[in-house]
Amino acid sequence: MTWRPCPRADLDPLALPLDSRQGYLLSRLDGSLDLPSLAAMLNVDEGYTRRMVLELVRLGAVEPEGGSRESASQAGPELPAQALPTETPPPEENLAAEGAVAEDASPDPAADSPEDQASLYSATHRQLFEQQLHAQPVDSRMAMARLAQDPQLSAWCYDPTAEVIRALLENPRMGLLQARLVATHHRTSAGLEALCARPAFTSDAGVRRALLQNPLLPQAIYRRLWSPKRLQEQYLVAISREAPEQVRSMARDLLRMSFTQRQGEERAELILQTEGRCLATLVGLTIDGHTTSILCRRTYTSTLLIQNIARWSAAPPQLIAHLQRQDTVKRNPMLRQLLARHPNAS
Numbered sequence: 001m002t003w004r005p006c007p008r009a010d011l012d013p014l015a016l017p018l019d020s021r022q023g024y025l026l027s028r029l030d031g032s033l034d035l036p037s038l039a040a041m042l043n044v045d046e047g048y049t050r051r052m053v054l055e056l057v058r059l060g061a062v063e064p065e066g067g068s069r070e071s072a073s074q075a076g077p078e079l080p081a082q083a084l085p086t087e088t089p090p091p092e093e094n095l096a097a098e099g100a101v102a103e104d105a106s107p108d109p110a111a112d113s114p115e116d117q118a119s120l121y122s123a124t125h126r127q128l129f130e131q132q133l134h135a136q137p138v139d140s141r142m143a144m145a146r147l148a149q150d151p152q153l154s155a156w157c158y159d160p161t162a163e164v165i166r167a168l169l170e171n172p173r174m175g176l177l178q179a180r181l182v183a184t185h186h187r188t189s190a191g192l193e194a195l196c197a198r199p200a201f202t203s204d205a206g207v208r209r210a211l212l213q214n215p216l217l218p219q220a221i222y223r224r225l226w227s228p229k230r231l232q233e234q235y236l237v238a239i240s241r242e243a244p245e246q247v248r249s250m251a252r253d254l255l256r257m258s259f260t261q262r263q264g265e266e267r268a269e270l271i272l273q274t275e276g277r278c279l280a281t282l283v284g285l286t287i288d289g290h291t292t293s294i295l296c297r298r299t300y301t302s303t304l305l306i307q308n309i310a311r312w313s314a315a316p317p318q319l320i321a322h323l324q325r326q327d328t329v330k331r332n333p334m335l336r337q338l339l340a341r342h343p344n345a346s
Contacts (some may be wrong), residue, residue: 003065005038005053006031016059023151025052026061027124125181129155142167149173157181163192169194176204183210189218194220212237214243222250231255231262231270235278253282264290271295276308286314295320303328303335310338317344 007029019028028041035053039046056062133141133155145156145168156168157178165186168174179201186192192214201207204223211217211225226234237243238251259267259282268291270278287295296318300306306323309315320342329335339345 002034002036004031004034005029005056005065007061008063008065011061016061017149018056018059018061019150022052022056022061023128024124025169027058027127028058029053029062030059038244100147110276123150125154126158126185128152134159135177138163153180154181156183160187162194165191166194169198176201176206179204180206180210183207184214186214189216189221192216192218197227209242212240212243212247215246217247217250219250220245220322221308223254226251226254227258228327231258231266231278232273233330234258235270235274238281239277249321255281256285257287262295264288267291268274268294271309272298272305275302275305276312279308279312282314283312284314287316292318295319302325303326306335310342313343315342315344320345 019153028110035046035049039049057064141164145164148156182195234255238248324339
């Protein structure tokens with residue numbers, strides 16, 4: 001008979017030293033799936049699935065095959081937890097805010113990034129917090145968060161109170177996986193401020209991307225982290241489809257403020273690299289003589305760039321006159337007419 005692994009009836013998962021992968025696999029065992037079905041669901045090799053289940057048997061989390069623990073020794077040497085392949089959860093459990101989970105089931109641990117792991121185990125950790133941890137008083141939750149190990153360590157990232165998040169940050173085991181979960185799901189300014197006070201976390205691209213997808217990202221945090229960025233990077237946030245409208249609005253405000261403070265080379269670079277698309281965000285702003293001279297030294301062949309500059313009311317007369325002399329404009333009656341109607345056209 002095919003083995004259908006089933007959790008022990010008297011199981012208390014919190015009392016077992018399970019890592020994140022073991023916790024995720026255990027949450028999928030209900031006695032109805034055999035090993036080939038589990039391997040197909042997790043998108044991993046059946047041999048690795050069997051070794052993972054046997055490790056759960058050894059830990060006392062799963063009923064042994066045939067009711068005897070001797071079967072656990074028949075699979076040969078055990079693989080360390082770090083050598084197990086990455087399991088891919090059902091699509092509905094993926095975190096769109098943190099990018100797609102890698103499909104590669106290679107046992108190479110280097111294939112797992114903290115971001116992929118955060119996506120993989122998010123649903124399991126949220127369920128653990130809501131069903132077993134959330135009912136505790138705040139003081140108890142703080143004390144437990146300071147000492148927690150996975151899977152509880154990641155489950156505490158879903159706590160809605162800033163005090164617990166601060167306590168979690170005091171836990172020496174907290175890493176990028178947990179930082180990305182907090183950046184994605186936490187909703188208080190105080191908790192996000194505590195997270196962003198750690199340069200090791202805010203320097204991580206996954207944490208920054210998660211913050212941008214958080215609709216309650218405080219403006220003070222956004223300005224502190226993105227003010228030093230180049231105009232091009234600020235513009236990409238302002239038009240990002242992944243960021244909520246509140247964050248895009250902050251990005252537009254910062255972009256306008258930064259545009260007035262940057263050097264002419266960077267202003268011209270933004271206009272040219274975006275083919276003038278950024279000018280719709282910069283309505284009402286002007287450019288100085290240095291930026292104008294840089295733009296007037298170029299030859300223009302992009303119809304889109306010329307159109308966007310022609311529609312920008314702040315385009316200086318020198319730039320409009322320079323565009324009118326371009327061969328692309330001379331051959332295009334529509335562009336000639338558009339530039340001729342500009343308020344700064346001579």
